[in-house]
Amino acid sequence: MQSEWKFTSKDIAEKPDLFMSGHRACAGCGATTVLRLLMKATRGPTIVTTATGCMQIVSSMYPYTSWAVPWVHTAFENVAANAAGIEAAIKIMKKKGRVKHSHVDVIAIAGDGGTYDIGLQALSGAMERGHDFLFVLYDNEAYMNTGIQRSGGTPLGAATTTSPAGTVVPGKLETKKPITEIMAAHEIPYVATASPYYWRDLIIKTRRGLEVEGPAFLHVFAPCPRGWRTDTAKSMELAKLAVETCVFPLWECINGEYQLSAPSKAIALSPEKKKPVREYLQLQGRFRHLFTPKFEKLIDEIQKITDQRWQRLLKKCGVSASKT
Amino acid sequence: MSEKSWKEISIGAVCWKPSTALLTGDWRTYTPVRDPAKCTRCLLCAIYCPDGAIHWKPERNDIEFDYNYCKGCGICANECPTKAIEMKLL
Secondary structure (H helix, E strand, C coil), X not given: CCCCCCCCHHHHHHCCCCECCCCCCCCCCHHHHHHHHHHHCCCCCEEEEECCCHHHHHHCCCCEECECCCEEECCCCCHHHHHHHHHHHHHHHHHCCCCCCCCCEXXXXXXXXXXHHCCHHHHHHHHHHCCCCEEEXXXXXXXXXXXXXXXXXXXXXXXXXXXXXXXXXXXXXXXXXXXXXXXXXXXXXXXXXXXXXXXXXXXXXXXXXXHCCCCEEEEEECCCXXXXXXXXXXXXXXXXXXXXXXXCCCEEEECCEEEECHHHHHHHHCHHHCCCHHHHHCCCHHHHHHHCHHHCHHHHHHHHHXXXXXXXXXXXXXXXXXXX | CCCCCHHHCCHHHCCCEEHHHCXXXXXXXXXXXXXXXXXXXXXXXXXXXXXXXXXXXXXXXXXXXXXXXXXXXXXXXXXXCCCCEEEECC
């Protein structure tokens, strides 16, 4: 199932954008980079369905659309059910000879609200039924579209409008839900995490997810300058730092076999390359309160949780846990 | 845009116009300016640009900024390995 597709940066730059310019995303939006790269990895006829969220709002200002492919908007909770329906319809139309293409790819795109919280039930059902589609989660770690409310994907200590940092409470008190492990536990053929900074890795993983027979899940990190209170120019730098600090390690789970992807494997093999989470946190305004004397202890707590999750992942990937 | 009644809206509220008609370039404050001598044509800027505002022109072996869509976020200047792009207040 390993993709044989070889490409250079020039091939990618030459390929026409299927997610076109003129969308209404904020300047420096990480998720639009993710979507552009995602659509460059398609291999033929593709149908996209998007849950309510930033990427639906910015790409379809009636009567304008940014999509150069057939695109369906659904409510927050049922994007996976919709993708399952599209896939089933194509299957029967192929049988009746009404669809002539040898394969039609279906991609479902949802934000972290539409995956972690609201859409989890439909997603779990579609994965269990084994529909052949790729589910892409672009994770900007809160409900950014409606005004930065906390979601299941918001990390510990992050200030959002519904978990504000004050004199007593240091932002969100709960940790990020390990959604990719939940999806891997469904025993579906392909689960992966990706970061737009490692664009080659992201494109290869998208192509693998499309090529695989059966459901595939791709969790992509998408920095949000508006919600994270960062400089718009730092989006890709944050996507890189999240991987280097092991806050968001890159790995794949192919038929239940965990394996680290190249950028994270380099850190696993030489642990001195692993950066402290402090470097990642200090760039973001949503963690600003952690750098006051009162809440400084929380940084150590975040480092501890990150290290624990990283060690657990190394064990799953069969890489000998080295002292970090 | 004038208000429309439901009878004038397309069936199924289908969006039929391409968003390339929306010129988002007027949001921009800082403008990316490239030094062609420093540029190595690695195309990282064209890949990372969230707006697809940097085009690769194979016939000229060069890149071209499309200021109609550039929102001036500065990702290209931040990620450029040779620091050939500078954000300027024009």
